[in-house]
Amino acid sequence: MLNKLFLKTLFTLSLVFAVSNTANATLITQDIWLDSGITTEIDYQYIGFITIDTEIAIVDDVFNDGSLILGTVSAWVDFELFGFNFWTEAEAIAAPGAFPMFGFFEAVFDVNNLAAGIELLQFDVTENAINQIAFNGFIDTFVPTGFLDIFDPTGALYDFGDLAFGEARLTAVPEPTSLLLFLAAAIGLTTRKKVK
Numbered sequence: 524m525l526n527k528l529f530l531k532t533l534f535t536l537s538l539v540f541a542v543s544n545t546a547n548a549t550l551i552t553q554d555i556w557l558d559s560g561i562t563t564e565i566d567y568q569y570i571g572f573i574t575i576d577t578e579i580a581i582v583d584d585v586f587n588d589g590s591l592i593l594g595t596v597s598a599w600v601d602f603e604l605f606g607f608n609f610w611t612e613a614e615a616i617a618a619p620g621a622f623p624m625f626g627f628f629e630a631v632f633d634v635n636n637l638a639a640g641i642e643l644l645q646f647d648v649t650e651n652a653i654n655q656i657a658f659n660g661f662i663d664t665f666v667p668t669g670f671l672d673i674f675d676p677t678g679a680l681y682d683f684g685d686l687a688f689g690e691a692r693l694t695a696v697p698e699p700t701s702l703l704l705f706l707a708a709a710i711g712l713t714t715r716k717k718v719k
Contacts, residue, residue, distance in 0.1 A: 548578030548696045550600060551632060553640050554689030556661075557671055558683060567687060571604035573644065575630045576696075582634060592634040593642075597627060604658055607650040640691025644669075662686045 552574040556567040576630045580594030602609040610618070631643040649655055655676045663667030667688035 524537065524663075548576055549637055550638060550694040550696060551575050551577060552601075552692045552694065555604065555647040556687045556689060557684045558668075558687075559684040561682060561684075571601075571606075572601070572689075573599060573630070575632070575641065576600050577634075577637065578696075579633065580601065580632070580634075581641075588637075594634045595630050596630050597628055599630070602628075602646075602648070602651075607656070609648055609650060626706055637693055638691060639664075640688060644688075656681070660686055662688055664688065 554572045555570055558567045559563055559568045570573060575596045575598075577594055577596070579598065581592050582642045585591040585593060585597070586693045598612055599609070600611070626647040626649065627645065629643070630641050632641050633639055641662075642664045646661075647657070647659045649657045657674040658671065658680055659674070659680075660669065660671040671682075673682040673687045674678060675681040677702070683712065
């Protein structure tokens, strides 16, 4: 009896992990590098990173044949530049009397090739925790260089330069509702008593 219970539990858990792995959202994280325009030498420095969730993307089959499917997201999971960690839209709304910390954000990736990372990133965001510094940037992996303009609180150009992405890092995130549902089923199957 114990042997059958163990086998049922093992089978059910393997089913849970198999199904939960197919129902994953994927996070794409990429470092952002800047070659400041203030200096003449080319010297890219790490300035931050961006993380997006592919699960919330609007998907477009560009040629209607599945050969190029682009995903577009207009929100980030985590976004940091120069030590400023930008609030998500939900965090900004929840903060009492908060000044909006974003103006525009768009990230595009290839659904068929997540390992390539973000292919296009555009943003116009403001960090108001210290001095309301504004960041306006663009990176397109098909163009030699992107750009970043940084404005101080008076609106004057503080710094500028060329932007580039680091290598993409992918993180699979199991869907919590699916995982909980299958765990509940596994517990139910293993604990039910045999009816005579």
